Amino acid sequence: MATILETKTAKVPVAAPAKRRRIRSLSAWTVRVLLGIVFSFPLLFMFVSSLKPDAQIFGDLSSIAAFLPVGNLSFENYSAVFDRVPAARFLINSIGISAVTVVLGVLINSLAAFALSRMQLRGKGIILTLIIATLIVPFETLALPLVWWVNQLPWLEVNGFSLSLTTGWLDTYQVQIIPFIANAFSIYLFHQYFESIPKELDEAARVDGAGWFKIYSRIVMPLSGPAIATVSILTFLPAWNSYLWPLMVVQSEELRPVMIGVQYFFQLNVSWGEIMAYSSMITLPVVALFIAFQRSFVNSIATSGVKG
Amino acid sequence: MNTSLAQTTLPNPSHDDPAPAPQQKTSITSRYKSREQRTGWLMLSPAVVLLVLFILIPAVLSFGLAFTNARLISPHPATFVGMDNFARLFTDETFYRSLVNVAYFALIVVPLQGGVALLMAILINTKVRGVTFFRTLYFLPVVTSMVVVSLLWMFIYSKDGLLNEIIAKLSFGALQGADWLNNPSTALPAIMLMSVWQGAGFHMIIWLSGLQTISAELYEAADLDGVSRWQRFRYITWPGLAATRNLILITITIQALSLFTQINVMTQGGPLDATTTLVYQAVRSGFKQQETAYASAISLVFFALVLIISAIQRYLTREKS
Incomplete structure (x- = not known):
């Protein structure tokens, strides 16, 4: 009752906000x-x-x-998928390619960031600036010259005990891995994170006689869990989802990753049930990873916001 | 290096005691320093070599190749042809069609995706229980590959697909949907809508990190003044997001310019070039027709556009700050 009277006189109603807030x-x-x-x-x-x-x-x-x-x-659609495409092979290829890219990416980019962050290198400011400058180039602009370029590169082929020098990386595993290991953004992320770890820890370890590799592996990396998680996710997602690149550089069926497998479903009779089954099969592992490591995923996207 | 340093200190056996101590010390620290240089470069070199091999060299190559007649696989070495590729490109109708399509795509997708993402970010930027669940839902399309998203939406958009059934149901049979992907006027808008659906969750997180930098005290002060929800947004949230806004503008624009996967899976540039794009065109000529040089010319134009857009963005941010 009192509130009704008040709303008639006072400019700021008392009862209304609560009601409005509920609405x-x-x-x-x-x-x-x-x-x-x-x-x-x-x-x-x-x-x-x-x-x-x-x-x-x-x-x-x-x-x-x-x-x-x-x-x-x-699960009939799922078993039909394995009859139509070598799905197991594609899955193994994608798992292998993503895993190797992530492991080598974490190792090589963190080593570079460690040198740039913890060590007194001549010209390291310029090097870091140059590395960050490459972020402006979208992969799509480099993809086509890169196809031509990887076709000129040499490779050491190992056949049992004999080594032979071959030319051209087209249609190999390495062409799907090596170009994506070094990543300027990963170096940047590691560098940012390493800067937040106190340098007194290095000095204390050096007094105890630790070398640089020991400081890297025993002190800095064990403290960098969140950065490792972020870089792993940001490396894994494009590796698993890659489509444009393998479309151009891989012809052999036994080397193909999962995303290229979708082409098989539009040959002969199209079955949408099978397409949905294959799509679910190649999506569920990523969704499961996302739900398990949700916080890291969200953090990694949030940090990629500083790029640009 | 180390041995020469050791030699310069050795032939100087000290006659007076206090002198050699500091000298020896500098030789130890400089030896230590030069080892630090070597170890540092050893750690840095794998990444630097790979970046040079797979970013710097291809970038330089795209400049070089664009002025030759290089083919992916050819018995003849490439020869210099001057501006031929560009002359051909600038008279190619598909090229202008690609530019128009990409601009149309960017013009619609940038505000739409940015807007939906901002709305979602504001809706989940509270400590209310249950909100994290919705963040997960909004983010699911982001972790789904664009290839899978394209396949799924091909079915949704097909003539007797999910979307048309929903349209018929909601209008009680009064409205009939189109054959979205096979109609030149609806194909690109259909792909735009799908791209917004896939990408909005990504930019929601970026907006969210921007929202969290805005001081809570500003909102508290505003609440004391009894401002409306719109005023809160207009005078606190929107100005507070200036930096994030520019970033989102640039990333969605470059994403629009790079449009490829959706096109390749869903429409192959058709119908009637209605969905062809720069990258799709580059891949078609560079990979399918093996004309590396022509594809490099397209890539170079694409790169120039990216640089121009980044420069405009940088100019805009400078003016505001």
Whole structure:
């Protein structure tokens, strides 16, 4: 009662804000849920459809059943995928290529950042500036000259006990790995992180007779978990998702990564159930990683915001 | 280096005691320093060599190759042809079509994706319980590869696909959807919408890190003054995001210029070149037709555009600060 009287006289109502806040909060939740549906339902549709036969996928489209795991569910599409494409081979290739790129990327970029951050090198300021300057070049602008260039590069072929020198990296594993190991942004991230680790630790270790490699491996790297996680994620995602590059440089089926496998599904009869199954198969590992390491993923994107 | 330093100190056996001590000390520190230089360069060199091999040299090559007739695999060595590739490019109708498409894409996608991402960032920038769950949902398309996203949306957009069924259902059968990807006027907008869907979560996180740099005290002061929600946004949030805004503008623009995967999976540039782009054109001539030189010329134009856009962005940020 009192509040009703007050609202008539006072300019700033007392009861209204609480009510307005509730409406605001309700509308905010409505928008959150609607956006949640828009951003997750297509993926939900993909996973659910991968379990249904083609006829049912189309039959369910006109109802909410399209997003629900109902009806005749099976893993038949998944086994059909393995009949149509060498999916196991593609998965192994992608896992291997991503793993090697991540491990070597973390090692080589952190070593470079360590030298630039912890050691008194002549001209290190210029080197760091030059490295960061390369960030402006999008990979797509270099891709085509790079195809020509890797076709001129030499390689040592090992056949049992004999070594032979070959020319041209096209259609190999190394062409999918080596160009993506060194990364200016990874060096930058490691450098930023190393700068936050007190240098007194190095000095103390040096007094105890530790060399630079020991300081790197025993002191600085063990303290850099978050930076290692960020760089690993930012290296893994493009390696796993790479498409443009392997499309151009890999012809042999046994060397192909997962993303190139999608081409097989448009030859002969198109089965959307199989396409959804293959898509789910190559997406689920990344989604599982994302859910397990969510904080690191989000942090790595947030730090990539400083790029530019 | 070390041996010569040792030699210069050795032939000087000290007759007076206090002198050699500091001399020896400098030789030890300088030996230590030169070892530090060598170890440092040893640690730095793998990364530097790889960056030179796979970024610097290809960048220089794209300049060189663009003025030759180099082919990917050719029995003849490349020869200098001057501006021929550029003359051909600037009379190529597909090239102008690519520029128009890329500009159209950027013009729509930059504000739309930036806007949706900002809305999501504001909605999850509270400590209310349950909000993290929505952050996860919004972010899921980002960890999904563009190839998978393109396949999925090909089905959603197909003539009897999910989108048209939803349109028919919501309008009680009154409206009928188009054959989105096979119609020259809807193909590119359909790809734009899908790209916004895939990329918004990424930029949401970047906006979010920008939002978190704005001091909470400003909002508290505003609340005491009883400002409206719109005023809070207009006078605190928006000015506080100036730096983030420029960054997002530039990254989405370059993402638009680099448009390739969606096109290659979904439309192959068609229908009637309605979705062709610079990178798609470069790949088609450089890889499918093996004309490395012509593709390098396209890449060079692309690179020039990136530089111009970055320069404009730098100019804009300088004026504001």
